[in-house]
Amino acid sequence: xxxxxxxxxxxxxxxxxxAGGPGGFGGFGYYSLVRPNRVIEVGNGSMAxxxxxxxxxxxxxxxxxxxxVEDWTLNGPYLDNVSFVSGLPNDKRLIRQEYKxxxxxxxxxxxxxxxxxxxxxxxxxxIEGGAIEWRMLSLAPRTFLGAPGFQYDYEHLDGDELWRxxxxxGAVIDGKLYLVQLDAARSHYYAAALPxxxxxxxxxxxxx
Amino acid sequence: xxxxxxxxxxxxxxxxxxxxxxxxxxxxxxxxxxLVGPGYRPVDADERGMWQQMARVEEEIAGSNLLVKxxxxxxxxxxxIGKVGGPATRDLRIYLARIPEFNAMMFPTGMAVVFTGLLLxxxxxxxxxxxxxxxxxxxLLKHQIRQWRDMRRKTDVLSFASMxxxxxxxxxxxxTGNLDQLAQLGTILxxxxxxxxxxxxxxxxxxxxxxxxxxxxxxxxxxxxxxTGEIExxxxxxxxxxxxxxxxxxxxxxxxxxxxxxxASAAELxxxxxxxxxxxxxxxxxxxxxxxxxxxxxVKLNDAGASQYVIQTLAGDGWNGLLRFYEGESLRLRNTxxxxxxxxxxxxxxVAYPDAPADAWRWHGIALMKAGRGEESRAALRRYLSLAxxxxxxxxxxxxxxx
Numbered sequence: 001x002x003x004x005x006x007x008x009x010x011x012x013x014x015x016x017x018x019a020g021g022p023g024g025f026g027g028f029g030y031y032s033l034v035r036p037n038r039v040i041e042v043g044n045g046s047m048a049x050x051x052x053x054x055x056x057x058x059x060x061x062x063x064x065x066x067x068x069v070e071d072w073t074l075n076g077p078y079l080d081n082v083s084f085v086s087g088l089p090n091d092k093r094l095i096r097q098e099y100k101x102x103x104x105x106x107x108x109x110x111x112x113x114x115x116x117x118x119x120x121x122x123x124x125x126x127i128e129g130g131a132i133e134w135r136m137l138s139l140a141p142r143t144f145l146g147a148p149g150f151q152y153d154y155e156h157l158d159g160d161e162l163w164r165x166x167x168x169x170g171a172v173i174d175g176k177l178y179l180v181q182l183d184a185a186r187s188h189y190y191a192a193a194l195p196x197x198x199x200x201x202x203x204x205x206x207x208x
Numbered sequence: 209x210x211x212x213x214x215x216x217x218x219x220x221x222x223x224x225x226x227x228x229x230x231x232x233x234x235x236x237x238x239x240x241x242x243l244v245g246p247g248y249r250p251v252d253a254d255e256r257g258m259w260q261q262m263a264r265v266e267e268e269i270a271g272s273n274l275l276v277k278x279x280x281x282x283x284x285x286x287x288x289i290g291k292v293g294g295p296a297t298r299d300l301r302i303y304l305a306r307i308p309e310f311n312a313m314m315f316p317t318g319m320a321v322v323f324t325g326l327l328l329x330x331x332x333x334x335x336x337x338x339x340x341x342x343x344x345x346x347x348l349l350k351h352q353i354r355q356w357r358d359m360r361r362k363t364d365v366l367s368f369a370s371m372x373x374x375x376x377x378x379x380x381x382x383x384t385g386n387l388d389q390l391a392q393l394g395t396i397l398x399x400x401x402x403x404x405x406x407x408x409x410x411x412x413x414x415x416x417x418x419x420x421x422x423x424x425x426x427x428x429x430x431x432x433x434x435x436t437g438e439i440e441x442x443x444x445x446x447x448x449x450x451x452x453x454x455x456x457x458x459x460x461x462x463x464x465x466x467x468x469x470x471x472a473s474a475a476e477l478x479x480x481x482x483x484x485x486x487x488x489x490x491x492x493x494x495x496x497x498x499x500x501x502x503x504x505x506x507v508k509l510n511d512a513g514a515s516q517y518v519i520q521t522l523a524g525d526g527w528n529g530l531l532r533f534y535e536g537e538s539l540r541l542r543n544t545x546x547x548x549x550x551x552x553x554x555x556x557x558x559v560a561y562p563d564a565p566a567d568a569w570r571w572h573g574i575a576l577m578k579a580g581r582g583e584e585s586r587a588a589l590r591r592y593l594s595l596a597x598x599x600x601x602x603x604x605x606x607x608x609x610x611x
Contacts, residue, residue, distance in 0.1 A: 102511045106543040139601035
């Protein structure tokens with residue numbers, strides 16, 4: 001999930017690690033290039049999408065990574081981010097969290113309805129993403145991966161005083177959560193990435 | 209029994225670290241008075257410099273889009289600090305920031321920032337007046353410049369400006385919502401880590417100010433009692449020590465001792481037989497428009513113990529549909545079958561009140577659906593749609609009804 005606070009920690013650890021090495025930040029291999037018009041397996045490999053142009057795929061760090069969740073960006077995660085959730089099983093979280101954290105991101109449960117999944121995303125952004133204000137723009141039925149799912153549109157004001165906007169398209173299939181989500185700065189970046197996002201959603205297939 | 213005793217032992221250990229410093233004796237309210245008069249302006253060079261820096265901070269805060277713009281509510285807060293601001297009544301400004309934390313802070317120039325999380329937790333005007341009077345007293349007693357001079361004696365920081373340019377605020381470990389990104393506020397807050405002496409002074413003058421304005425002096429002790437209770441329950445739910453690094457404790461230490469001292473001061477000030485104003489109705493009507501938002505911001509942080517404590521405390525003055533609904537939301541977010549069942553009961557209770565928000569009907573409907581009570585579920589969802597036909601999720605709810 002594109003959680004900026006988590007990301008800052010990741011960068012803080014990553015930067016010293018690549019100091020002195022060739023290629024600077026990129027040389028550390030935090031991002032790898034996604035080639036356009038090829039079938040790319042995302043997350044744990046149970047979902048594949050085709051990107052219409054080059055994207056940057058974030059490697060999962062071992063401490064915050066969840067196997068079923070993968071993040072891509074065009075201009076850096078502060079500006080735009082696409083997350084893939086490729087079959088999150090029952091009772092698992094979208095993000096790793098300490099048991100004793102005061103604020104708990106709820107676990108996904110197979111019995112969740114779309115309003116509950118929408119609420120789960122909101123809570124995640126409020127707790128770990130610094131969202132101060134959150135507005136649901138729409139929640140409507142939408143077929144995803146051939147299954148009855150939902151499309152959730154929202155926008156949020158974050159602690160960095162920037163409005164961001166997002167769309168999540170998802171479905172619960174065989175008790176697992178499949179989701180593709182765009183979250184980007186509301187001005188310019190959201191609209192700029194939306195056609196790519198829609199193309200990826202349309203191209204999404206389950207694997208295995 | 210064993211677990212219980214171990215927990216209480218842990219709670220004791222937490223209390224020791226939080227409140228461990230040797231406390232000076234309580235300052236009787238009768239013995240303390242403001243050090244500044246109306247229209248105070250700094251004269252000394254260091255204080256003038258501090259005010260200049262603060263003017264820049266205020267400019268940034270005033271332009272932040274994290275502020276709550278509600279004109280009537282801002283006017284209400286302004287008038288309230290006017291009632292309890294002593295001689296500085298006309299010199300104090302309040303900014304209301306949308307941050308779901310229990311906190312308020314006074315800057316050396318008379319600018320106060322109040323977090324929305326504070327408004328959520330106050331049960332009446334007297335409690336809020338107590339917090340504002342306490343903060344106003346920091347200004348009236350020139351605490352920041354006194355603290356700054358004290359810090360300079362002990363360290364080699366050259367000037368206030370050089371300190372601002374230095375450390376990054378977050379490093380100090382305060383959690384200030386997200387305002388700490390503004391003008392290095394976090395650094396500035398190191399100035400607000402008042403010592404026990406300054407806090408006692410502000411409590412003594414603050415309680416004197418609210419008593420003078422006709423508010424029940426006991427309300428200040430109640431506020432600290434509520435804060436302590438909330439933090440203890442939050443920690444208990446997570447099975448840990450009640451020691452939160454980012455709470456108001458960072459700037460306002462030792463709540464339990466202060467509670468005791470404030471009770472003693474209240475007893476001194478209260479005139480037997482006099483009936484004191486609580487201003488509960490006035491307060492509730494002032495925050496009515498944003499109260500659902502205040503509850504929503506708190507509950508969605510999913511700090512189960514804190515939310516439970518806050519809702520139950522507010523409900524101490526009477527349950528209503530709004531509080532029952534948010535009780536349900538808090539229970540639902542705990543996300544286990546057992547709590548789902550309890551959440552369902554809260555939603556069912558909420559919709560029985562005339563003031564139940566439309567959202568309560570939706571969640572009531574979803575809870576019934578999951579319990580296999582299809583007909584009742586559809587009735588509740590239909591009620592939701594009739595109350596909120598243009599709700600953003602109406603298309604999805606219509607599909608739930610159709611399937």
